[in-house]
Amino acid sequence: MKKNLNQATKDQSKEIIIKTVKEEKPATSKELIVLMQERYSLQPEQTTKLLIELENEDRLHFPRQEPHTPTTTKEYLLPKQAAWFWITIALATTTSIAVFTIPDTDYPLVYLRSALGIIFVLFLPGYAFIRALFPAKVPLKTSSENMDTIE
Numbered sequence: 001m002k003k004n005l006n007q008a009t010k011d012q013s014k015e016i017i018i019k020t021v022k023e024e025k026p027a028t029s030k031e032l033i034v035l036m037q038e039r040y041s042l043q044p045e046q047t048t049k050l051l052i053e054l055e056n057e058d059r060l061h062f063p064r065q066e067p068h069t070p071t072t073t074k075e076y077l078l079p080k081q082a083a084w085f086w087i088t089i090a091l092a093t094t095t096s097i098a099v100f101t102i103p104d105t106d107y108p109l110v111y112l113r114s115a116l117g118i119i120f121v122l123f124l125p126g127y128a129f130i131r132a133l134f135p136a137k138v139p140l141k142t143s144s145e146n147m148d149t150i151e
Contacts, residue, residue, distance in 0.1 A: 014050055016040065018060060029062050084131060088124060095120040 026032040036042040054060035070076040095116040
């Protein structure tokens, strides 16, 4: 049951948005925008403008979600998103220790030193560079066409 709100007046559209929020109770404005697009074929830009106007008029409010701030040192130093960083640091430290402490004549351990050195020189710089260029959460919306060109 799709209705078209593009011909409706601005006030009618606002009332429909308020009614939809009361009935459907979307948790975020993003959910409401998707809902309005599915049900009433209202473009996301139009819905966003109407939501801003409704908020400025104090007729509609969504609860603001504050970002999580770490409360302990462990939460600050060891978040799940930074695991790759700490693994890279541990591997670099292990490689440095192995290169400077294992002598050339100690044959079983020389292979470990060489393997760690190869990983350190060939893999880690590229890995760190790619992680820095392409973070898990991209602040800007990008298309797959842009990503293909860069890759």
